[in-house]
Amino acid sequence: MRSKKIFDIITLFFSLSYLAIFLLFLFELAINSQLTWKMYGFQFIIGTRWDPNKNIFGALPFIYGTIVTSALSLALSFPIGIGTAIFLSEVIDQRISELLTEVIELIAGIPSVVIGLWGIFYLVPFVKNFLEPMLSCLSFIPLFSSQGVSGLSVMSAILVLSFMITPFIAVTTKSALDSVPEDLKEAMYSLGAHKYEVITYVSLPYIKKAIVSGTMLAFGRAFGETMAVTMVIGNMPTIALSLFSPGYTIPAVIANELTEAIAQLHISSLIFLALILEIMSITTIFVERLIIRKW
Amino acid sequence: MVSTKDIKDSLLNIFATLSFTVVMITLLLIVGTTIIRGIKAINLDFFFALPNPPGQPGGGILNAIVGSLILVVISMSISIPVALAVAIYLYRSRNMGLKELIRVANGALGGTPSIVAGVFVYLMVVVPITGFSALAGALALSFLATPAMVSIFEEALKLVPHEILEAAVSLGVEDWKVLLFVIVREALPMILSGILIALGRIIGETAPLIFTAFGSPSLNLDPTQPTSALPLLIYNYAMSPWKDWQEKAWGAAFVLTILELLIYLLSRRISKR
Numbered sequence: 199m200r201s202k203k204i205f206d207i208i209t210l211f212f213s214l215s216y217l218a219i220f221l222l223f224l225f226e227l228a229i230n231s232q233l234t235w236k237m238y239g240f241q242f243i244i245g246t247r248w249d250p251n252k253n254i255f256g257a258l259p260f261i262y263g264t265i266v267t268s269a270l271s272l273a274l275s276f277p278i279g280i281g282t283a284i285f286l287s288e289v290i291d292q293r294i295s296e297l298l299t300e301v302i303e304l305i306a307g308i309p310s311v312v313i314g315l316w317g318i319f320y321l322v323p324f325v326k327n328f329l330e331p332m333l334s335c336l337s338f339i340p341l342f343s344s345q346g347v348s349g350l351s352v353m354s355a356i357l358v359l360s361f362m363i364t365p366f367i368a369v370t371t372k373s374a375l376d377s378v379p380e381d382l383k384e385a386m387y388s389l390g391a392h393k394y395e396v397i398t399y400v401s402l403p404y405i406k407k408a409i410v411s412g413t414m415l416a417f418g419r420a421f422g423e424t425m426a427v428t429m430v431i432g433n434m435p436t437i438a439l440s441l442f443s444p445g446y447t448i449p450a451v452i453a454n455e456l457t458e459a460i461a462q463l464h465i466s467s468l469i470f471l472a473l474i475l476e477i478m479s480i481t482t483i484f485v486e487r488l489i490i491r492k493w
Numbered sequence: 494m495v496s497t498k499d500i501k502d503s504l505l506n507i508f509a510t511l512s513f514t515v516v517m518i519t520l521l522l523i524v525g526t527t528i529i530r531g532i533k534a535i536n537l538d539f540f541f542a543l544p545n546p547p548g549q550p551g552g553g554i555l556n557a558i559v560g561s562l563i564l565v566v567i568s569m570s571i572s573i574p575v576a577l578a579v580a581i582y583l584y585r586s587r588n589m590g591l592k593e594l595i596r597v598a599n600g601a602l603g604g605t606p607s608i609v610a611g612v613f614v615y616l617m618v619v620v621p622i623t624g625f626s627a628l629a630g631a632l633a634l635s636f637l638a639t640p641a642m643v644s645i646f647e648e649a650l651k652l653v654p655h656e657i658l659e660a661a662v663s664l665g666v667e668d669w670k671v672l673l674f675v676i677v678r679e680a681l682p683m684i685l686s687g688i689l690i691a692l693g694r695i696i697g698e699t700a701p702l703i704f705t706a707f708g709s710p711s712l713n714l715d716p717t718q719p720t721s722a723l724p725l726l727i728y729n730y731a732m733s734p735w736k737d738w739q740e741k742a743w744g745a746a747f748v749l750t751i752l753e754l755l756i757y758l759l760s761r762r763i764s765k766r
């Protein structure tokens with residue numbers, strides 16, 4: 199009996215420590231960004247200038263860059279990911295589909311720094327020499343107005359993020375599609391329904407929870423991604439409407455500046471940015487749970 | 494006769510096939526380039542020599558290979574026992590409130606962007622205690638590996654059939670022995686594949702290492718000193734102006750990709766069994 203007690207105490211101890219580390223984590227981020235909060239307050243979040251040399255810190259360019267890159271890459275990845283899942287689950291033969299799914303799953307695990315490496319050497323030149331001239335006919339739309347000289351741009355960041363999250367959306371949606379009961383689909387078919395009807399009226403509604411949670415997770419990955427984005431976005435703290443101009447994101451500026459920051463206010467501002475990112479991440483998870491519970 | 498419904502059916506097929514093709518082409522382009530350019534950079538020196546001074550061609554990436562190994566071993570030996578203990582607690586405890594709290598914390602930790610984990614370890618360990626060090630890097634990686642392992646381990650324990658548990662208890666085996674020697678053993682394949690999934694994730698992580706392990710051009714076996722790692726080296730070399738270093742970045746990317754492939758295949762094999 200005593201050994202059982204000891205065993206229970208050990209697991210309880212680890213669990214409580216684990217909980218304590220989580221609280222300590224939030225506390226540390228909050229306490230170490232105090233200086234910036236005292237100095238700027240809410241002004242920090244809407245401040246548009248970031249100039250460490252002059253000790254001026256405003257977070258908006260990073261918040262803007264983070265949200266624009268992750269939201270637009272999600273908008274690009276979502277339909278393609280769902281389409282790929284439908285292809286794997288409903289269009290081709292089961293056995294080939296198993297194999298192809300494994301290939302996509304495997305590639306989804308490629309480290310982001312490798313995607314970033316590819317981005318620098320192939321994607322960035324592609325955006326500069328091909329994509330930007332091609333879309334120049336749309337340059338009357340501010341989003342596509344030509345700006346870039348190097349190809350290091352918000353557009354490149356959106357594309358690398360899409361490469362990373364599309365396989366993820368495809369794989370999660372595919373495994374959900376496979377879980378739709380056959381008899382539901384058979385019933386529809388026996389009533390003379392077409393495939394697109396079965397998919398749009400039965401399969402997709404049946405797995406809407408899985409789609410929402412997969413998409414939210416993909417969104418979280420996109421805005422938390424550091425390496426691939428840092429390597430291709432150009433790292434300029436500006437807010438430009440054009441997708442072909444350089445930008446900056448929260449993870450990228452932390453990665454670039456934290457080791458070199460000397461001024462207390464600079465360090466504290468970077469940690470404030472980390473706190474904002476963590477709050478975004480927790481909010482995403484919370485909203486996902488809420489949606490899933492409501493349905 | 495072709496009805497509008499038939500047309501919609503074909504449109505759906507075309508859309509699905511096109512999506513798949515786009516995904517496959519981009520992914521194969523990335524993998525293909527990494528393989529072709531990576532193999533060119535690889536020779537015996539690449540694996541067994543240390544880097545030459547910046548700008549001087551030749552040399553290898555031994556520092557990064559050893560560094561990655563050290564980081565992964567330390568972080569796994571922290572994460573596995575912690576995750577197992579927490580998962581066992583979640584499996585056994587009847588304290589619903591505390592369990593829910595731990596699950597919420599685990600979910601939030603699991604979603605934490607990797608760079609933020611690095612910031613936390615920088616504040617807690619690097620600045621006050623060790624400075625840039627392999628130990629700090631390993632802790633940052635543990636921070637990312639543990640939450641995923643907790644949920645996979647808990648799932649693995651729950652999947653053990655109740656008959657096995659009842660059989661062991663009816664034989665009069667002590668409760669905690671049943672847990673360790675019967676349930677954990679039964680769940681072992683899934684636990685191992687969970688470990689491999691976490692391993693695959695952290696071996697490619699770069700962001701949390703930038704201001705913890707920091708990187709180092711020399712071979713370092715002391716965990717209190719800064720160390721290089723494969724992903725860190727890829728990042729630094731890719732952004733460098735030297736052609737030779739850029740080629741080495743492709744070589745290291747190839748090695749990392751092959752490692753991911755092996756880890757993935759192994760975890761598939763184990764979980765299928």
